[in-house]
Amino acid sequence: MKKAYLGVDIGSISTKGVILDEDNNILASKYIWTEGNPIGAVKNLIGELEQQIDTSKIKIVSIGTTGSARKLIGVVLNASVVKNEITAHAIGTTSIYPDVRTIFEIGGQDSKIILIEDGIVVDYAMNTLCAAGTGSFLSSQAKRLGLEVEEFGELALKSKKPTNIAARCTVFAESDLVHKAQIGHKKEDIVAGLCKAVVTNYLNNVGKGKKIMAPIVFQGGVSKNVGVIKSFEDITGQKVLVDPNSHLMGAIGVAILARKSGQEIEFDFNIANIEFKTKGVECHKCANNCEIICIYRGKYLIDAWGNKCDNGAIPIKNH
């Protein structure tokens, strides 16, 4: 039996999973949509991953989860490591690009920059409250222009003169975009302008005051957009690397962390057939009325959270 490690990165838009062996080689990987149902997505993911490996020869001994639903999925999968995306991405990326100095990441709802020296994260920044200039901004603008997000990047490359679009705020960008279209700017120029706007917005907000050093690795869903890659290269004057597995970096990172944790657990692919349910209950013990999320495996309560104080704590029995 060969030992293997499962990493699951479960974001707001997509769910990514990898199985690594002890030398960080990818044995199986899968990328699916979360569709607002993280537990369902993970069950599908596990099913898909199982088909890619020979379960009689490979045994999953440790699991890590990351992404915005990491806590929930960590409980469902009985993960050894539950880690935030920034750490997971940094570890995943440095395992493939050991000399990387800068990681740009633009996801569905957030964007971040991670600065690395000698394989150690030395600084990072993340967008604050506003989602302007992230993947959801691009996809909503694509919809407005009657385009699929997937064709966005290719179309941007055709432009010779990108339109200037104010992308500081999604609301203003949208009205600016409509105005530019109405006065006759070409669609490809507008699309290229949007890609450029995403990049300037990113560098001015998230990358503000940070020293951007090559090699640069670009990841997150938006890294699949060639228009944005080109804008990054034009503006930074540096080559921007995009790994074909860039979407898996978080999952790879957290699988490595699971291996390093040294904690081994029993894992059964049969998880797809077990019923997991979540139930929201309002705690009426004080004016906060916290909504407490209870997680059930079959009929057993396995975890609960969401209470602001101990009054709302729900005791968990071991089954």
Place this chain on the structure above:
Amino acid sequence: MKVGIARAFLYYKYGHLWETFFKELGIDVVISPETNKETLKNGTKYSIDESCLSSKIYMGHIYYLIDKCDYIFVPRIATLQNNNMVCTKFHAAYDLVNNTFKDKNIKLLDYNVDYRKNQTEFLAFLNMGKKLKKKKFEIVRAYYLAKQAEKKVQGVALLEQEQILKTKGKLKILIVAHPYNVYDKYIGEPILKYLEELDCVPIIADVAPKAEAIKKSKEISPTLPWLYNKELLGTIELFKKDIDGVILMTSFPCGPDSLVNEIILRRFKDKPIINLILDEQEGTAGRETRIESFIDIIKLKKDDVNGKEKN
């Protein structure tokens, strides 16, 4: 007679002073309870959208006090000693409350501090005491005792802070935030708790030797107008040797902080630093990701320095 004080804003700076003053005059004090969801909901209802989160919470506390006391104590602080300014919210609070709750028949107790117009703290208390029909010597005595009480509490807090700064073996994170944000049960405390869960020691920047801090702040910015921000800014310099990282915690959209935090982020390069913005959103995932990853990075760096295995 009963006087109501909102457990928000400057209560966290001057609460002991105010409470002792009223008590020494034989006046009962009602303090609104800790902030909860209801407080914020009511506060939001009685505020304009653009108000900061802390100011909305303040209005929520005032709303609670209506009909529960004879007077509501709403200080107006315009300028402090040595030409020091404060956020306009503290200047405007009295009029804001007065106008917002005009139809609720509230009686406000005014307390006016404006050093530029020679309206000192002492005179503010004196005028307030007269309105409460107290004799001058009673007022002076109460003020003196209140100042004593304030000094004592601050002294004890400072001694404790010195001990906390000496903590060994845990990461010490300086929380640079106005006391009404960091001590607030609803918005600040969950963050302190979360840091403790991550095995860190949160250090509140508001507890510091203020005079020294103000002096130090001039090294970073000699022209900053707001007193409370100067204190916080200088504290970062004062404590920097004893801490591992800095969290700038701001309520959205705080005017003074938006400028001062920019200055700090650009000029303070000695320790890792992040900016955390508190708003009305209830989800905690984004906030926890930011804090957890920040702590991870500090830990990774430390491990590297100590020559442990790199991740």
